[in-house]
Structures are given as C-alpha cells and as structure tokens.
Amino acid sequence: MEAKSGTVPKKEPANISRKSVDESTVGRQRDNARMFDRIAHRYDFLNRLLSLRCDVTWRRRMAECLPAARNLHVLDVATGTADSLVSLVQHCDRIEVGVGLDMAEQMLMLGRSKLADSGQDACLSLVRADGAAMPFEDGSFDVVTIAFGIRNFADTVGGLREFHRVLKPGGRLLVLEFSLPTNSFLRRCYLAYFRYIMPLIGRLLSGDAGAYRYLNRSVENFRYGSEFCELIAAAGFAEVHAHPLTLGVATIYQGQKEPASGDSHLNTEVDGAH
Numbered sequence: 001m002e003a004k005s006g007t008v009p010k011k012e013p014a015n016i017s018r019k020s021v022d023e024s025t026v027g028r029q030r031d032n033a034r035m036f037d038r039i040a041h042r043y044d045f046l047n048r049l050l051s052l053r054c055d056v057t058w059r060r061r062m063a064e065c066l067p068a069a070r071n072l073h074v075l076d077v078a079t080g081t082a083d084s085l086v087s088l089v090q091h092c093d094r095i096e097v098g099v100g101l102d103m104a105e106q107m108l109m110l111g112r113s114k115l116a117d118s119g120q121d122a123c124l125s126l127v128r129a130d131g132a133a134m135p136f137e138d139g140s141f142d143v144v145t146i147a148f149g150i151r152n153f154a155d156t157v158g159g160l161r162e163f164h165r166v167l168k169p170g171g172r173l174l175v176l177e178f179s180l181p182t183n184s185f186l187r188r189c190y191l192a193y194f195r196y197i198m199p200l201i202g203r204l205l206s207g208d209a210g211a212y213r214y215l216n217r218s219v220e221n222f223r224y225g226s227e228f229c230e231l232i233a234a235a236g237f238a239e240v241h242a243h244p245l246t247l248g249v250a251t252i253y254q255g256q257k258e259p260a261s262g263d264s265h266l267n268t269e270v271d272g273a274h
C-alpha cells in the first residue's frame, strides 16, 4: 500500500491501474467535496442529532459484518471525519491496517484528530483522493467499506468497480447507505421528516441550506434495496445481500470478490448483520 496520511501520493507504482475519470465527473466530485468541507465543523454533531444516534448503531453493525479472518487490511472510502473507520477498529480487534479515503480536506482534518484521540492511530491513516480513481494497487485490501458515501458518486457502478479492483480476491465489500422504509405509512412519515424537518434543522445548525437539501434529494434519488444489489453485482461482486436496519431507513449491503481459484483467503461467513 503506497498511500501516506493526508496526502495524495504523487508517484504511482507502475502496476496501479487507476481508472480515468472524465472532466465533468471530476468537477461534480470536487463540488461535492467543497460542500462537505463547508459543513465539516457541524457534520458529526448533525449526524448524531438527525439520525437520533442510530448512525452509531449502524456503524457497529457494519463492523459486525467484517470477515472472521485476522490481520485485516481495511479501506474505508468516503471516510469523511473517520467515524466509521474508528468504529470498525473499536468493534473489531482483527484489523491490522485501516485506511480512510476522502476528497474533502476539512472532513479529513477532523478525522485526523479523531484518529489521534482514539489511540489507534498507529494502524490507521487517512488519504485525500477520489474514491472513483484510487491511488492503490490492484488487490490491496481484504475489505472495502463505505458509509453514506456511495450515493455521492457521480458514477455509482464505476465507483463500485474501483472498489472491486482494490480488493484482494475473496475480499469483501460493505456498503452502509440510507434507504426508505418499505411500509408505505412509515415511508410517508419518514419522507416528511427528510423533506421538511431535517433540511430546516440542518440549515439552522450548519448555516448551509443547500447541503441538507442535497442530502434529502440524494437519498430520495438513490436506488436502494434490490436495485442497488443489482448495481453491486454489475460491478463484478458475487454473493450480494442487503440487510435493512431500523425499519429500513438504512441498509448494509455486502458483496464478495470471487476468490482466486483454489484460494479460500477469507472466511465468507456473515458474522453480524441481519
């Protein structure tokens, strides 16, 4: 693994097959990173408040889905302020190396102090880079996680393919993302909260009206459940499952990169989520 904490590595090893991403996609990704940089100072506080602390439980549930193997090398894409990365390490003692990657520098700055406070910073590092074209060699990680990040990718399947590339054969993908309750009454209540109450609280407390309207729109436009499972499969993953959480307002998705023939690199049992 070549990445250093807090920087985009300048020199690439010859065997990195980094994906090329077109200019308009790069522009959209940069705008998205700027938006997260603007709200970074309030991001964690608003996450806890707006999810009524459910996000803490959801992150723990994602940690429970890590493979049973030891010495795991884990990449958390769109790591933001590194909440998921810290939660993974706190709830799983099998992680040897944890890398968080994000495009938004202000989010990463908060993440760096969180890593230092966690006392786990010896095995954890943060990298500023685009998750759609990552500075890692093929097959670098046992697990790729992404929490509330994939719906921000301009090209969803392209991003998932990139995660597939950096996973070792037999490696596991875990995606935690918002979804909508299947029960129509609950969905209506939830959408009312999401459309009207949450953007209002977000605007008042972060001072950024656009960011929390964007959150609402991006969640409503996201193809969740079986439709998202199809996208994961289209990116090359096998054994794709969705595990809805908390009445379906969030879902953990899981996929496996096919093992190299004759290789049983990781225990593929699902250890946690239901």
Ligand SMILES: C[S@@+](CC[C@H](N)C(=O)[O-])C[C@H]1O[C@@H](n2cnc3c(N)ncnc32)[C@H](O)[C@@H]1O
Pocket: 029, 032, 033, 036, 047, 077, 078, 079, 080, 081, 082, 083, 084, 101, 102, 103, 104, 107, 129, 130, 131, 132, 146, 147, 148, 149, 152, 153
């Ligand atoms: C809603 S936040 C989630 C942060 C964190 N994973 C969490 O659970 O709190 C979304 C993050 O995705 C990042 N992001 C969006 N598109 C990205 C991309 N293409 N590459 C890397 N990070 C990206 C943003 O900068 C932002 O920090």
